[in-house]
Amino acid sequence: MRFLITLFSFMEKSLTEWLELFQKSNKLPYGPINDMKGPSVSFESIEKISMLRHAAPLLGEHTQSILQSELNYTNEQLHKFIHEKIMQ
16 A cells, blocks of 8 residues: 555656656655666765675575574474474
8 A cells, every 4th residue: 555655646746857856855866767778876875896705695594593593493493493394
């Protein structure tokens, strides 16, 4: 529902009107999206990432360590979760 309210709010003004409002705010990065191949919006205040050091973790890769370190689950509880296919 909240998404629809936001969507309808954006439909109340034209693209030109929204661009003028964002330009006046001078606080938000903005730009029209004409297609997915268009140029990206620049974020001047954010440092650029030169390279990624490693790939993203696999799904569930850190589940056991997080459950143990942050939520104090025991090895027995984790093995039970694995046996019951609650987690991998």
